[in-house]
Amino acid sequence: MVDMNMAVNLFEDSDDSFDGNGYELEEVDRRNQETLEKLRRECENFNWEVVEERYSFFCRVVDLTIGWIYHWERYLPNIRDILRPEQIDYLLKESVINRLDHLRIQGEQFIKFALRAHYKDQPDVDEDGRPFLRRTTALHHVSANDTRPRVVLDLFDIYNRFDVNYADESGLTHFHVACQFGCCDVAGKFLRLGQDPNLLVRETGDSPLHFAVTAEFNGRTVIESLFRKGANPNLANVKGSTALHAICKGDYNQDIVNAFFELSLEYNHQVLIDAQDVGGNAPLHTALAYGNKRAAELLLRKGADSSLANAEGLTPLHIICKRIKDDDLVDFFFNIHDDLHQTVRINVLDNEGMTPLKWAVVYLMPHAVDVLLDRGADMSQFTFPAGDHFYAALEDDYEFTASELLRKASGILAVLERLERRGYELDRSGAITITKFFAKNRLFLYPENPAQLESCWRNQAFVRTTREIMINPNLSLYDLMQLRPEEAENRVTYMEYFELSCTKKLEAFPVWGYVWPCVVHLCEKLDRGFFRRWAMNTFLEFMGDRLPILCCDMIIDHPLTNEDLGCIIIAGATGQTS
DSSP states (O other), rough: OOOGGGSSOOOOOSSSOOTTSSSSHHHHHHHHHHHHHHHHHHHHHHOOOOOGGHHHHHHHHHHHHHHHHHSSSSSOOGGGTTTTTTHHHHHHHHHOOOOOOOHHHHHHHHHHHHHTOOOOOOOOBBBBSOOOOBBBOOOHHHTTTOOHHHHHHHHHHOOOTTTTTOOOOTTBBBBHHHTTTHHHHHHHHHHHTTTTTTTTOOTTOOOHHHHHOOOOSSSHHHHHHHHHTTTTOOOOOTOOHHHHHHHHHHHOOHHHHHHHHHHHHHHOOOOTTOOTTTTTOOOHHHHHHOOOOHHHHHEEEEEEEOOOOTTTTTOHHHTTTTTTTSSSSHHHHHHHHHHHOOOOOOOOOOOOOOOOOOHHTTTTTTTHHHHHHHHHHHHHHHOOOOOHHHHHHTTTOOOOOOHEEEEEEHHHHHHHHHHHHTTTTOOOOHHHHHHHHHHTTTTSSSSSOOOHHHHHHHHHHHHHHHEEEEEETTTTTTHHHOOOHHHHHHHHHHHHHHHHHHTTTGOOOOSSGGGGHHHHHHHHHHHHHHHHHHHHHHHHHTTTTTSSHHHHHHHHTTOOOOHHHHHHHHHHHHHHOO
């Protein structure tokens, strides 16, 4: 039994009669003793050799220690008198392995309990007294889990031997973890005790700088400590990525980008700005792929090669045009080059024979299409991209919401609208590609249901919301939904439908069940003109002079859905009708 007189008093300046929760000390002692006995029995009755039962043991112990923290803020026992070191080590590791949120929180409480009880890990040593460095601790697990920096610092208070740098099976060490979480004091202690600033993780090849540049807090301080000790900024991991690639990937503290270059200059370390990874991607490729404008601008202004192609033949401009999001990144890219009085190679072909313009069409980026055409993209040899390219692009986009349905339905026609304004004429092959795009994207899977739409109109919140959403200065969503397809075609552009989908306003509808009927109605309306024209052309070609045009009009205007019209278009390609 633990001698309560030997327990640690953590609040020496607190009131002598009451603990922090207002309990009299006599009551605290009684509760402490009860909890202690429960924990003792739990540990004595548990068979540590039964590995599959250890997790349930962890849950029970953590539940008990939560009670300790709540009641024992003044007195905590020496947990070495209750648990063996290997058991404590296991409990600490389980405390940071995320399974369920509530268990993660409880695990953090156990770590605090151990810390408040002044528990310090002691290394196992060989016969000569030298610590075994091959060991996996709780700190190795925090690297792969969503662990708060405060918890990491608590663990470094427990595993506080900085002359002992434990490495797990992959070669990840405590020093790497300190750099990853911006534990500047801890990293500094390791370095002062002779730790190699260029120590690589054996399995991944990541250096301490790879970790430090991704730190949420104190990244600059850790980076400076590493540079001061001779860290090499150009070390590449097994994927060929340098620390600069790592900076460009994430949405980290953007000041890190500037700090990395400033500190490398201060400590006379030249950064290879165009270093390419195993895929041929330079940091500029990476920054643009992740939409990291700050990093991209700094790279360009420091002389990064904007014409450099990766292993797939993709230049930075190709990368911009292969993003799902049609934002202002393409404007940003050209504007930086304007400031630098540099030209951008616009018509470069990648390994698939695709130009940036073609990729902008494939990824449904009407704004980027406009910018590229304004900047001189060659239309003379332009052909509509093949269906396979559209289908491959779909694999990059897993989102399937009402807004996304509208984005795809309007986006494919918005890019076509942009091209046609510059003189492009879509041929039968292109029309079939677009029709198959609708089928592949499940845009035909949701036939319009008049009963559902009628239910929407009876909901006042739905009506109010549609009146508030403006498609253009002269037309609300409510007004648009009242128009016939041919009327809507004259008053709303495909681009305006596309812009509506990008605002995500449809996701904010007051009644979620009404969003889909609304969007399906819009899709059927906006695409009607395209499908009717091409179905009509196909039908006329098939019928020849056997039917007057007026009769053909009547047949096509029969209550056919866009899917029905699409079937006519595709059937025309094989010379078949149904």
